[in-house]
Amino acid sequence: MAKIVGTVSTSHIPAIGGAIHKGLQNDPYWKPFFDGFPPVRDWLATVRPDVVIVAYNDHGLNFFLDKMPTFAVGAAAEYSNADEGWGIPVLPPFQGDQALSWHLIESLVGEDFDLVTCQEMVVDHALTLPMALLWPEQNWPVRVIPVVVNTVQAPLPSAARCYKLGQAIGRAVASWPGDERVVVLGTGGLSHQLDGERAGFINKDFDLKFIDSLTANPAWATQYSTLELVELAGTQGVELLNWLVARGTLPEKARQVHVNYHIPISNTASGLLVLEPEG
Amino acid sequence: MSTIKPHQPVPGTTIFDGEQARKGYALNKMCYSFNEAANRAAFLANEDSYCERYGLNAEQREAIRNRNVLQLIAAGGNAYYLAKFAGIFRLDMQDIGAQQTGLTKDEFKAKLLAARGE
Numbered sequence: 592m593a594k595i596v597g598t599v600s601t602s603h604i605p606a607i608g609g610a611i612h613k614g615l616q617n618d619p620y621w622k623p624f625f626d627g628f629p630p631v632r633d634w635l636a637t638v639r640p641d642v643v644i645v646a647y648n649d650h651g652l653n654f655f656l657d658k659m660p661t662f663a664v665g666a667a668a669e670y671s672n673a674d675e676g677w678g679i680p681v682l683p684p685f686q687g688d689q690a691l692s693w694h695l696i697e698s699l700v701g702e703d704f705d706l707v708t709c710q711e712m713v714v715d716h717a718l719t720l721p722m723a724l725l726w727p728e729q730n731w732p733v734r735v736i737p738v739v740v741n742t743v744q745a746p747l748p749s750a751a752r753c754y755k756l757g758q759a760i761g762r763a764v765a766s767w768p769g770d771e772r773v774v775v776l777g778t779g780g781l782s783h784q785l786d787g788e789r790a791g792f793i794n795k796d797f798d799l800k801f802i803d804s805l806t807a808n809p810a811w812a813t814q815y816s817t818l819e820l821v822e823l824a825g826t827q828g829v830e831l832l833n834w835l836v837a838r839g840t841l842p843e844k845a846r847q848v849h850v851n852y853h854i855p856i857s858n859t860a861s862g863l864l865v866l867e868p869e870g
Numbered sequence: 871m872s873t874i875k876p877h878q879p880v881p882g883t884t885i886f887d888g889e890q891a892r893k894g895y896a897l898n899k900m901c902y903s904f905n906e907a908a909n910r911a912a913f914l915a916n917e918d919s920y921c922e923r924y925g926l927n928a929e930q931r932e933a934i935r936n937r938n939v940l941q942l943i944a945a946g947g948n949a950y951y952l953a954k955f956a957g958i959f960r961l962d963m964q965d966i967g968a969q970q971t972g973l974t975k976d977e978f979k980a981k982l983l984a985a986r987g988e
Binding site for chain 1: 881898899901904907940953962963966967970982986
């Protein structure tokens with residue numbers, strides 16, 4: 592049986608791509624952020640994943656507003672990165688896992704998640720940069736399955752729905768007869784707002800409560816509507832929905848392996864959390 | 871739920887909902903085209919004709935001409951797409967944040983740092 596060996600949740604700020612390209616990992620501005628990742632890489636070396644399911648939001652690379660799925664699952668043999676318009680370097684392509692993708696799709700649609708399925712898709716910085724933080728050599732020793740959540744155009748899926756999607760992904764993986772070891776990566780957040788007179792909004796208190804809730808009280812954030820999450824975490828802080836998808840894939844009891852939190856990277860409070868199933 | 875307009879809107883915030891998505895469609899579509907370097911170059915080479923090709927309305931054209939993010943949002947622009955427009959001019963998120971909040975870039979950076987609360 593396939594097994595989810597843990598989750599990693601991290602911010603996916605585009606500026607990280609520039610910092611990696613310029614080798615700024617030890618620059619005083621960037622060091623507190625990049626220093627969060629060696630322990631994650633040590634952990635990955637012990638849990639040895641074969642597949643990474645990545646819950647993230649597309650920022651107008653694969654999906655435009657002409658067709659905007661609430662949830663979409665990749666089912667391609669390979670996923671390429673591409674120019675996003677602001678000059679961060681394009682990263683190497685990712686190998687997919689079509690068999691497991693279609694199993695996820697069958698299982699999730701079977702649980703009434705009405706997905707969009709994508710046999711071709713390009714993946715943006717929200718997938719590529721977290722992968723590059725986990726595997727800086729960018730040789731991707733894992734297969735990837737993208738799960739795209741609409742955090743761009745309201746109405747967004749609710750926090751409760753995203754958590755349930757994660758739970759359904761957890762059941763789908765557990766019912767796969769292969770012996771794959773799976774890590775679920777949730778990307779985005781934490782609190783930040785890029786647009787409007789409220790630009791620069793950061794809410795440390797909320798972020799820390801949110802991170803803390805994910806270990807022992809994972810449904811805590813589902814009490815909030817997406818609009819309340821905008822108020823608490825900022826217009827782009829709602830990307831924390833992707834963290835809830837990732838968290839939902841674990842059993843209710845989980846153990847915190849590693850955490851990091853730093854203000855600011857670009858306009859964002861950056862967060863990093865590694866969880867393992869307990870028991 | 872989230873599909874209904876809030877009774878108390880979040881101050882300084884425009885929720886990018888169906889109304890904004892409809893209003894800003896042409897503008898966001900133009901910004902989406904800036905994913906490709908050839909389109910960024912075409913915009914720079916002839917801004918008027920490029921905007922015309924995407925059918926921007928007068929409000930959107932003016933906001934693009936002014937490079938004014940608050941005006942672009944009022945005209946239906948979405949932050950993620952506007953970022954691609956800003957990328958043409960090598961503006962980063964602190965430039966954009968400073969412009970929207972009426973602060974200098976250094977003041978805006980100080981505001982971000984202050985969120986540490988230390």
